[in-house]
Amino acid sequence: MSQPERATLERAKRGSISQLLFKCARLLNETALARARERSGLDVRPAHTTIFPHLDLEGTRLTELARRLGVSKQAAGQLVDELVEMGVLERVPDPVDARAKLIRFGRRRGGLALMEGLAVLGEIEGKLADELGRQRIDALHETLLRLLAVLERGSL
Amino acid sequence: MSQPERATLERAKRGSISQLLFKCARLLNETALARARERSGLDVRPAHTTIFPHLDLEGTRLTELARRLGVSKQAAGQLVDELVEMGVLERVPDPVDARAKLIRFGRRRGGLALMEGLAVLGEIEGKLADELGRQRIDALHETLLRLLAVLERGSL
DNA sequence: GGTATTAGTCAAGCATGGTTGACCATAATG
DNA sequence: CATTATGGTCAACCATGCTTGACTAATACC
Numbered sequence: 001m002s003q004p005e006r007a008t009l010e011r012a013k014r015g016s017i018s019q020l021l022f023k024c025a026r027l028l029n030e031t032a033l034a035r036a037r038e039r040s041g042l043d044v045r046p047a048h049t050t051i052f053p054h055l056d057l058e059g060t061r062l063t064e065l066a067r068r069l070g071v072s073k074q075a076a077g078q079l080v081d082e083l084v085e086m087g088v089l090e091r092v093p094d095p096v097d098a099r100a101k102l103i104r105f106g107r108r109r110g111g112l113a114l115m116e117g118l119a120v121l122g123e124i125e126g127k128l129a130d131e132l133g134r135q136r137i138d139a140l141h142e143t144l145l146r147l148l149a150v151l152e153r154g155s156l
Numbered sequence: 157m158s159q160p161e162r163a164t165l166e167r168a169k170r171g172s173i174s175q176l177l178f179k180c181a182r183l184l185n186e187t188a189l190a191r192a193r194e195r196s197g198l199d200v201r202p203a204h205t206t207i208f209p210h211l212d213l214e215g216t217r218l219t220e221l222a223r224r225l226g227v228s229k230q231a232a233g234q235l236v237d238e239l240v241e242m243g244v245l246e247r248v249p250d251p252v253d254a255r256a257k258l259i260r261f262g263r264r265r266g267g268l269a270l271m272e273g274l275a276v277l278g279e280i281e282g283k284l285a286d287e288l289g290r291q292r293i294d295a296l297h298e299t300l301l302r303l304l305a306v307l308e309r310g311s312l
Numbered sequence: 313g314g315t316a317t318t319a320g321t322c323a324a325g326c327a328t329g330g331t332t333g334a335c336c337a338t339a340a341t342g
Numbered sequence: 343c344a345t346t347a348t349g350g351t352c353a354a355c356c357a358t359g360c361t362t363g364a365c366t367a368a369t370a371c372c
Contacts (some may be wrong), residue, residue, distance in 0.1 A: 313372105314371105314372095315370100315371085315372085316369100316370085316371080316372100317368105317369080317370070317371090318367100318368085318369070318370090319366100319367085319368080319369095320365105320366085320367085320368105321364105321365080321366080321367105322363105322364085322365080322366100323362105323363090323364085323365100324361100324362090324363090324364105325360105325361080325362085325363105326359105326360085326361070326362100327358105327359095327360085327361095328357105328358085328359090328360100329356105329357095329358090330355105330356080330357085330358100331354100331355075331356070331357095332353105332354090332355080332356100333352105333353090333354090333355105334351105334352085334353085334354105335350105335351080335352080335353105336349105336350085336351080336352100337348100337349090337350090337351105338347105338348085338349080338350105339346100339347080339348075339349095340345100340346085340347075340348090341344100341345080341346075341347090342343100342344090342345080342346095
């Protein structure tokens, strides 16, 4: 093996951005999910959490939700089914279209079910700030937002 | 809904660290994989890429590889099978133990197969630096390393 | 009002990435 | 040298998170 190859390799050993991102994301997500599970007693799975950021508070139609998620409406429908079963979401008839139903957050223990999840996220981010420093976390947040923009533009 | 709830919600809309990380990781990984596929003409899947960082250049036994990956040796074995089929990895008998085989990078087009993959990663990281600034990328790298350490310590 | 479209559901199936259990050959140990 | 442990493989199976296709009911359009 040539010398430049060895050098490339040593850099790679440290971990590529891509691999690091992936590993961190996976671990952080597992942590958050575990917390959410023990706090709510519900069997929340990763796929469920992808729904929440795409739900409007007033409610969102299944077809629209599926479109936002980038999956078939059947796939979205199944996730919603499970979350409705748990009491996290609810389906209400759409007042302006009798075919449609609006999917929105349900109420658990007197508050929006959503809030339980957000509390978990807030708590984790707080601990993270304690560990790594508020400034570093803010910078990370900012960088990730920019990175996401670049990635979604597809200009890589 | 109460006012503090609304505020929490607004913060959440921007995207939690966890969700941002996950989305960025997924997109970046897909990008890298797509690149690797078109460059190599091989059907590389996400699971394959998780193996590479755990392989020693001298070769690694399957059992050890499985241990590092945190999966059963059967699971690791299947991934290795596929990569051997593609010519990316090769199995050679372990000189010091006739039961064992060493798994190591094969040669494709005259160079270590590994280098093809590393070239893709390097290229992407370069473009990323162009888009977001070298400094920001370096900071991201550093933050991710620290984050990973915290996560692996399990102190969240 | 008839026709095409849209919202949602039911059912079956599939790709990915694992698992567990049984087994064989070689190695290490008393 | 008999026994136990280890490295690897074969086979069957499973959970997750999707997909496609067929269908019903309500709506929109001409």
